[in-house]
Amino acid sequence: MKRALLWLPLAAFVLLFAVVASGLLKPNDHLVHSQMVGKQLPHFDLPAMVPGTPGLDTARLADGKPRLINVFASWCIPCMAESPQLMALKQQGAEIDAVAVRDTPQNIAAFLQRFGNPYTRIGDDRQSAFQLALGSSGVPETYVIDGKGRIVEQHIGDIRPEDVPDLLAALNKAAG
Amino acid sequence: MVGLRSPVIPGSFRGPLGRRSRRVRLMRIGGPRNKSGVTGWFLLVAVALFHAAPVLADTPLPPARLAYTQLPDPHQEAQAEALMQTLRCVVCQGQSIAQSDADMAGQMRAMVRERIARGEKPSAIRQWLIQRYGDYVSYDPPLSAVTAPLWLAPLVLLGLGAWIARASFKRRRRRQS
Numbered sequence: 645m646k647r648a649l650l651w652l653p654l655a656a657f658v659l660l661f662a663v664v665a666s667g668l669l670k671p672n673d674h675l676v677h678s679q680m681v682g683k684q685l686p687h688f689d690l691p692a693m694v695p696g697t698p699g700l701d702t703a704r705l706a707d708g709k710p711r712l713i714n715v716f717a718s719w720c721i722p723c724m725a726e727s728p729q730l731m732a733l734k735q736q737g738a739e740i741d742a743v744a745v746r747d748t749p750q751n752i753a754a755f756l757q758r759f760g761n762p763y764t765r766i767g768d769d770r771q772s773a774f775q776l777a778l779g780s781s782g783v784p785e786t787y788v789i790d791g792k793g794r795i796v797e798q799h800i801g802d803i804r805p806e807d808v809p810d811l812l813a814a815l816n817k818a819a820g
Numbered sequence: 821m822v823g824l825r826s827p828v829i830p831g832s833f834r835g836p837l838g839r840r841s842r843r844v845r846l847m848r849i850g851g852p853r854n855k856s857g858v859t860g861w862f863l864l865v866a867v868a869l870f871h872a873a874p875v876l877a878d879t880p881l882p883p884a885r886l887a888y889t890q891l892p893d894p895h896q897e898a899q900a901e902a903l904m905q906t907l908r909c910v911v912c913q914g915q916s917i918a919q920s921d922a923d924m925a926g927q928m929r930a931m932v933r934e935r936i937a938r939g940e941k942p943s944a945i946r947q948w949l950i951q952r953y954g955d956y957v958s959y960d961p962p963l964s965a966v967t968a969p970l971w972l973a974p975l976v977l978l979g980l981g982a983w984i985a986r987a988s989f990k991r992r993r994r995r996q997s
Contacts (some may be wrong), residue, residue: 676910679954719879724855746879771884772927781910781950782924 656713660757667692675800685793686777689800690767693744700767706792710818711739714763715775717747718755718785722802727759729803734762736808738815741765745775745783754762786811790818859939879923884934887926901931903942906959907932907949916959 680686687703690700705711714730716723734740742763744752752791769775778787781800786795788811796818799807846890891897904918909925917925934943949957961967 674913674942676913676953676956679950679952717879719877721877724867746881748880748950751880770881771930772924774933776949777952781953 645693648753668707673760676781676802678757678781678795678798680779681795681798682794685785685789685795686774688767688774690743690769690774693766693768694749694756697761697763700743700765702793704765705789706791707739709739710788710790710796710815711741711764712815713787713789714740714742715745715778715780715785715787716742717745717783718751719747719820723784724755726784726802726804727762729805729808730762731760732805732808733803733811738812739764741767743767743769743774745769745772783794788814788818791820880991883923883926884930888929891933891937896936897933899942900936902928903936904929904932905946907946908954908957908959910957 671778672761685705687702689701690699698704700713712733722752730740742765744766746769750766767774778795780798784802786803787795788799790796797814799811803811891900901918905916907917908919909915909920909922909926911922911924912920915925917928933943936942946958946960951974954962955961955964955967961970
């Protein structure tokens with residue numbers, strides 16, 4: 645008994661060392677992942693942001709077609725950086741809807757004119773109510789939604805060129 | 821979040837202290853030309869700052885009314901305040917939404933106050949946020965397999981302390997008798 649107890653401090657040290665080492669070696673993940681992935685989209689009804697592009701509501705999403713929902717804003721710089729990738733996704737047949745967070749119609753119209761408009765619909769989320777309901781912690785974020793309005797995947801941050809094939813694959817998978 | 825960035829030449833403009841030390845060094849190295857060298861640097865920095873287009877990476881919209889306005893009912897405001905102290909701002913992750921000036925924290929405060937004013941229970945609001953952001957959003961971690969060590973460690977340590985105390989008291993008594 646005494647013999648075994650003698651080793652206890654060393655064992656405690658090894659345990660502490662293992663905890664610290666694993667914390668140091670593990671890549672840091674400061675992203676806040678939405679817990680809504682795998683669940684149904686929350687009910688929402690967002691008015692149109694700019695004339696010519698309709699708004700976004702739950703009813704219009706349940707048409708059996710998988711799509712991307714891009715949470716973006718004209719004041720967000722990574723959103724500008726990802727716009728060529730969104731245009732590429734659109735060209736390759738992806739259906740993309742958008743939620744404009746805390747923005748004005750004028751700014752969004754100018755943004756679309758400058759960077760192109762890959763969106764079928766753009767909902768106006770002026771008070772970030774829908775963003776909070778989605779579990780989104782910033783802009784840009786992109787959600788893959790299946791034909792029944794279920795969230796399949798969340799992409800946090802701007803879409804890089806290397807992310808485009810993954811998102812297309814996720815859309816194809818959601819189509820079943 | 822991207823903050824304000826302006827092109828600054830590394831090492832040339834770093835607050836009053838850094839600037840002074842740089843100037844002193846320049847004067848020592850440079851001969852008669854040193855004075856114009858310093859002016860040149862300042863001119864360069866001034867021109868750079870003048871032409872810097874500050875990149876505004878924040879919403880042009882004003883914060884929601886309840887983000888910075890207390891509820892009229894002091895009891896409800898106290899409830900909301902207590903809840904906001906224990907909800908994490910998901911943008912500035914080391915702060916609660918009560919402490920943070922981030923736009924999103926303001927929107928979250930407004931949401932908390934609106935719901936409290938509507939008569940919702942603080943625990944229900946916390947639960948609603950946990951469903952969306954996970955336990956991470958709450959500074960009041962629930963008991964689960966992951967957090968169990970956090971809750972149990974004090975009890976285990978207390979037990980260990982009592983055991984050590986008992987053993988040492990026993991030893992002393994034995995020595996005295």
